[in-house]
Amino acid sequence: MSNHEFYMGLAIQNAKAMKGQTDPNPLVGSVIVNDNRIVGVGTHLKAGEPHAEIHALRMAGEKAKGGTIYVTLEPCSHHGRTGPCAEAIIQAGIKKAVIATLDPNPIVAGNGVKLLQDAGIEVIIGVLEQESIQMNEVFNKFIVEKKPFVTLKAGASLDGKVATHTFSSKWITSEEARRDVHQLRSENMAILVGINTVLTDNPSLTARIPNGRNPVRVIMDSTLKIPMDVNVITDNQAETWIFTSKNHDETKKLRLEERGIRVFVTSGETSVNPKEVVEILGEHLVSSLFLEGGGNIHASFLEHQLVDKVVLYFAPKLVGGKEAPTFLEGTGIVDMQDAIDLTNTDIEKIGKDFKFTGYPVYK
Numbered sequence: 001m002s003n004h005e006f007y008m009g010l011a012i013q014n015a016k017a018m019k020g021q022t023d024p025n026p027l028v029g030s031v032i033v034n035d036n037r038i039v040g041v042g043t044h045l046k047a048g049e050p051h052a053e054i055h056a057l058r059m060a061g062e063k064a065k066g067g068t069i070y071v072t073l074e075p076c077s078h079h080g081r082t083g084p085c086a087e088a089i090i091q092a093g094i095k096k097a098v099i100a101t102l103d104p105n106p107i108v109a110g111n112g113v114k115l116l117q118d119a120g121i122e123v124i125i126g127v128l129e130q131e132s133i134q135m136n137e138v139f140n141k142f143i144v145e146k147k148p149f150v151t152l153k154a155g156a157s158l159d160g161k162v163a164t165h166t167f168s169s170k171w172i173t174s175e176e177a178r179r180d181v182h183q184l185r186s187e188n189m190a191i192l193v194g195i196n197t198v199l200t201d202n203p204s205l206t207a208r209i210p211n212g213r214n215p216v217r218v219i220m221d222s223t224l225k226i227p228m229d230v231n232v233i234t235d236n237q238a239e240t241w242i243f244t245s246k247n248h249d250e251t252k253k254l255r256l257e258e259r260g261i262r263v264f265v266t267s268g269e270t271s272v273n274p275k276e277v278v279e280i281l282g283e284h285l286v287s288s289l290f291l292e293g294g295g296n297i298h299a300s301f302l303e304h305q306l307v308d309k310v311v312l313y314f315a316p317k318l319v320g321g322k323e324a325p326t327f328l329e330g331t332g333i334v335d336m337q338d339a340i341d342l343t344n345t346d347i348e349k350i351g352k353d354f355k356f357t358g359y360p361v362y363k
């Protein structure tokens with residue numbers, strides 16, 4: 001491992017530790033080295049607050065002069081909510097900049113590097129590039145498409161059931177796996193379920209882990225049949241946004257809004273188009289969306305090619321039953337060669353359950 005990879009690896013680890021805190025900004029870490037000693041470390045903590053480089057430069061102070069700065073993302077060159085990092089790096093007398101990856105943000109891409117080079121700073125790009133890109137899979141999509149990175153999650157038996165045919169479902173996966181799910185919920189800005197999941201599970205959709213952050217709860221409910229006494233309406237644990245169709249009960253809409261529930265009326269006559277939901281969430285700066293089902297919602301988002309990542313928790317259990325609901329319903333594909341392939345797959349053991357992740361490849 002080169003010196004560059006050692007210091008960049010440290011910056012990446014620090015950045016990753018902030019997952020879920022910086023949304024909709026990226027995870028960014030920075031380390032400043034002078035005369036083979038680390039003189040400054042910085043990590044972006046929260047959107048709107050100072051950038052990673054600024055924290056590191058403040059810590060380094062005078063010792064930044066003649067030093068090398070490592071940063072996991074190209075230093076910004078624009079005046080956003082904070083001043084441009086590239087200028088601060090130049091002012092501090094940094095001599096060399098080692099960058100993991102260019103910034104996909106169209107208003108930054110390449111400009112930061114150009115500013116540094118024009119000021120006579122040696123710039124090296126691409127150290128641990130893949131790792132830096134991977135940790136910002138959410139930001140990389142959102143900043144370009146202005147739509148949330150969508151993760152489909154299900155907890156199922158080995159034969160794909162999310163409940164028995166009598167709708168008994170507690171619990172399929174074990175405590176450890178469910179805690180891992182709550183960690184993922186905490187890292188997502190919004191979590192979405194269909195009205196049927198609300199009616200059968202009455203979920204709270206909160207992230208019940210130490211310092212967990214509760215995502216906005218998004219419910220697709222085309223006629224607003226949601227009962228007023230369910231958890232997502234009454235528990236005041238997190239915001240709840242409901243997406244409905246034109247064919248909704250107007251008085252119910254007003255009653256929900258009186259309870260502080262946001263109701264979005266989409267263009268569908270009788271149904272809610274998931275594409276519209278994703279676009280509206282993007283417009284509200286929601287950069288990550290966690291789908292927790294049920295099977296019809298998952299099928300609808302996949303049919304519209306809206307799912308970026310699949311996370312499936314399989315319990316070593318067999319449930320059976322042709323009436324038992326599975327995590328993927330809908331019409332389904334016709335010919336096997338049209339099945340949705342998953343790439344970059346990974347599987348890990350969590351307790352006695354298996355956590356499968358993969359990225360859909362749409363034809």
Ligand SMILES: Nc1c(/N=C/[C@H](O)[C@H](O)[C@H](O)COP(=O)(O)O)[nH]c(=O)[nH]c1=O
Nearest residue numbers: 155169171172173201203204205206292
């Ligand atoms: N039943 C299981 C799951 N069930 C997930 C359901 O979609 C539903 O969101 C939860 O049951 C509601 O819980 P909460 O109040 O929101 O925490 N998901 C899992 O990963 N494993 C299971 O065993």
Ligand SMILES: Nc1c(N[C@@H]2O[C@H](COP(=O)(O)O)[C@@H](O)[C@H]2O)[nH]c(=O)[nH]c1=O
Nearest residue numbers: 028044051052075076080081082085105
């Ligand atoms: N968080 C971060 C950067 N974020 C970049 O700046 C944009 C956000 O700007 P602002 O709204 O001012 O925070 C964000 O979209 C991304 O392009 N850049 C950096 O040099 N270092 C950092 O630590």
Ligand SMILES: [Zn+2]
Nearest residue numbers: 051075076085
């Ligand atoms: Zn910056």
